Amino acid sequence: MDNRAIGVFDSGLGGLTATEELSSILPDEHIIYLSDSYNFPYGEKNRERIIEMSRRDLRFLLENGVKAVFIACGTATSNALAVLKAESPVPVFGVVEPAVVEAVCLTKNGKIGLLATRASVEAGTYQRLIQEMAPEVEVTAKACPKFATMVEDGIFDKEDERVLRAVEEYLPPLKKAGVDTVILGCTHYPLLADVISEYMGADVRLISAGAAAARSLSAYLGENGLTSKNRSYGAEYYTTGSPEHFARTAELMLRRDISQFVRGVEPFDKGGDI
Numbered sequence: 001m002d003n004r005a006i007g008v009f010d011s012g013l014g015g016l017t018a019t020e021e022l023s024s025i026l027p028d029e030h031i032i033y034l035s036d037s038y039n040f041p042y043g044e045k046n047r048e049r050i051i052e053m054s055r056r057d058l059r060f061l062l063e064n065g066v067k068a069v070f071i072a073c074g075t076a077t078s079n080a081l082a083v084l085k086a087e088s089p090v091p092v093f094g095v096v097e098p099a100v101v102e103a104v105c106l107t108k109n110g111k112i113g114l115l116a117t118r119a120s121v122e123a124g125t126y127q128r129l130i131q132e133m134a135p136e137v138e139v140t141a142k143a144c145p146k147f148a149t150m151v152e153d154g155i156f157d158k159e160d161e162r163v164l165r166a167v168e169e170y171l172p173p174l175k176k177a178g179v180d181t182v183i184l185g186c187t188h189y190p191l192l193a194d195v196i197s198e199y200m201g202a203d204v205r206l207i208s209a210g211a212a213a214a215r216s217l218s219a220y221l222g223e224n225g226l227t228s229k230n231r232s233y234g235a236e237y238y239t240t241g242s243p244e245h246f247a248r249t250a251e252l253m254l255r256r257d258i259s260q261f262v263r264g265v266e267p268f269d270k271g272g273d274i
Helices: 015-025 047-063 074-087 096-106 118-123 125-133 145-152 161-170 172-177 189-200 209-223 243-254
Strands: 006-010 031-035 068-071 111-116 138-143 181-184 205-208 235-239 262-264
Touching: 006 015, 006 047, 015 031, 015 205, 015 209, 015 243, 031 047, 047 068, 047 074, 047 118, 068 074, 068 209, 074 096, 074 111, 074 118, 074 125, 096 125, 096 181, 096 205, 096 209, 111 118, 111 125, 111 172, 111 189, 118 125, 118 138, 125 138, 138 172, 145 161, 145 189, 161 172, 161 189, 172 189, 181 189, 189 205, 205 209, 235 243, 243 262
Parallel strands: 006 031, 006 068, 031 235, 111 138, 111 181, 181 205, 235 262
Antiparallel strands: none
């Protein structure tokens, strides 16, 4: 048993989808969630910058005494996971490999689609892992820069014209390729799952990278005797952006008010080392 918190970070609020999955599996866990909203979006930055920001996120969580770190961000995982694993004194988990494992297991026609940020697609981590696990599988990857920004602004209703236009812009290559499985490679994207599913068709399976990783992390903690038994802890949320904006958008996403648990922290770029 280990009652220390699980640390989770993302560039914004998308990681809340993964955190919700983790909380549903492990309701007794104390979770410390960090949103680096001041630097959002990570997906449009270069690899060196992503690693620098991810290191600062990691440091913040370690200073809060976490027992494990969950990178609930496809971009940070794709670009910085190996670096953070090497530098962290506690286990660090990303969202890429668990999603790839599920996709490779689920595909029946050997055609997998990937929707992710520009930095994730360019890093090629998802594609490389798929090819290593199943060389015969065809991968169609598409960068979707508008998706995360829309979700961060609370725009994810499947009837919203802006959402529909973005879907019609990004998804045709996957449909043309005939994929039967799609990895939602950014943790913001599950909020758009309904409209993505309607466009792709009921026979196409969607895999949330964050949810897959949450299941993998849960299994690791259980197998290593690191789960908590103190339900009173709950979750607390920190943001380098506006706490008010975080709380408003989180309420839309989670359908509950978490404002009393949201705290602002000085943006790392403004405050220097943390």
